[in-house]
Amino acid sequence: MNVVVAKTETGRALSDAFAVARGRLPGTGQVADRRRQAFEAYERLGLPHRRIEEWKYTDLRTLMREAFSLAAEPDAAALERAGEAVRSHTIDGVRRLVLVDGVFAPNLSQTDGLGQGLRIRTLQEVLEDADSALQAQLFAPENSDAMVALNSAMATDGVVIEIADGAAPKEPLHVLHIASTATPAAMFTRSLLRLGNNAGVTLVESFVAADGVKAYQVHDSLIVSIGDGSRLDHVRLIEDGRDAFNISSAMVTLGAHAHFNFFNMTSGASVSRYQATIVCAGEGSRVETNGVNLLNGRQHADTTLLLDHAVPNCASREVFRAVVDDRAHSVFQGRIIVRPDAQKTDAKMMTRALLLSDEAEADNKPELEIFADDVTCGHGATTGALDESLLFYLRARGLSEKEAQALLIQAFVGEAIESIANDTLRDLAVSAAQRWLEARA
Template structure:
């Protein structure tokens, strides 16, 4: 790839917008330097395209074309529309943290009565005046990935959550990203969650659009450190507007005897990519990652996971279910690396895709790289249509074609949804799947 060409296609206009946006971006000194370095890293490559292996199935030059200008800060009317959208996503008993058009919205969030040992700040606060160690941690995601670099350069706000040693939060934390803009714009957010030792938390991330928001880009990233003997339950639901783009990255590290259970579901956005790197840094830890794509029309959704087993005695499980109708395209890339020291690793990955139309496409790319000799690793992938004999059985019992399909689709994604431990969160995911099923009938 010719570098000059990359700039001409995508880099140049954005450099201008970075220059324009620069003054609005929080942080000076080291932070500003880190931003510039990240932007340069992005600018060298531009939007990734299919000739870059990791982006083979998700060519952002074709799918996204350009990075939209930075969204303006939300005004009162935008906040009002955001509040209405947030209401529909509210989980009983959760502590709500709302980002509107990429800016933290204190009035829509609940910051009162924080439990002892829980600290919440905004990204803006931390970048403008926080301690250097936190700032450094916020820049840990690897700029070798151009979209991560772009996010590092442009991040404007987010939440920075710290949970002290020994604190197990009873209340789930729910971060809601709402887009309200009627004119096309991009938002860049980054959040951080640090769990001390012997701690526990539940984090929910929802991506939604307020009434009237159509064309926008949500660029988000999440940095998570789970301390020794701690547990994080995580749910993310992408229900963005049907013309929107959602590019999200996550970098997670686990200490020893830690547990991370995550579930993600994408039913919204025209184009989405979720790229997560999960690294085991301590022994005897466990990760369960479950995902569902529910796609129709011309939706494109990519989930790219990288499970890094660097230490012995850790367990990882990946279960992924994709449903694609019409001309939708689902991508799952799962890479597992078992490094030489990571003996007794137990890593498994299973992906299944259900194609509801002849024009739908599902790409599964499992990659196992094993450098240790005493491990249990496996992967499997299947792709198929709905079973005709099951459909007939249901129809012979009175279900219409759509009802019969809906029941079988529910069953297909059910295994992944069942992995959500918290009852309220599981209900939230079931409701999101239900909305998708109802919209197609």
């Protein structure tokens, strides 16, 4: 394709932001080279738009009206506001790791007593250190996607977690992203989780805004490698403020007989996109991804998953549920690739959308690319309104229209939420869904 990319004003502003931020970005030598290459790639690609297939439903040229400059390091007032947010988003029994406006906040984080086999550093530390293997892994993502490239260029901080062979920290790790900026700003974070062999951990990521914080833009990325025989339970909750913008990318690789159990719920942010590439690179690995979108107003939320079955005997299950009210727009794109060698792959994907208003929109795009001949692959997609006969049954039993709808919506998303293994985290997702339903009533 030979398209001359006409740069939008937003695209230009992002280019300027890199020039301004360059001096502040951690890492020299090879890291600086990788950033420059990534930035050049972003410059070539420009902001993703609807003629780029992967971004068909999320045209950033129209959705991203302006680009904010890189958030300043949080000052005392910003940390104070973030501290308040920490108190209202505390989860019992987890180890909290806090990023405020894209910068690690040691005083709000719990980094003591890590125990054997768990190492946690900041992205800054790792990039300024001499650990070239980790640095290579951090910059492993290709620059083919403009937003991943931009993130590679601009990432200021993040959390780098290493779990040694055989280690399984009991406490879930909670990476809490707090926007606390007093003026509109952008945050660029990159985190990494490296699980050794026969290890296990639960990782929670949540995105929130401190009280009173309005417009901001989150650009996050997460790189995960799950060693042979290891298990990662991963829960993400997007509860950003209603003026926020959140573009997050994840790159996950599974070793042999590794297990990845994933849950994502988006109820916040004005525009959000979560794009993940999950690669079954070791035989016998298993992936379960569950997603829920709870949207109203004019929210736009896009979940784009690429499941890459590269080797034989792996299984994947994708379940996605969208509840869309008012004039909101939900997008699910699920692509499954089964490589020629990946015989005996068992891959299934089911996506269902519930439209609560005439103007709500849900786009489901399943794509199966199968190059092996002995596989079980399937997908299904449904879109519809709440079942009138169920609503009448509940109303005939005394539930008001809103109560009846709420009960059916809870049931609709419940199947995905049930997949969360950890009780506390499952309850957390249930209450997040309940908050959304109550705000609606």
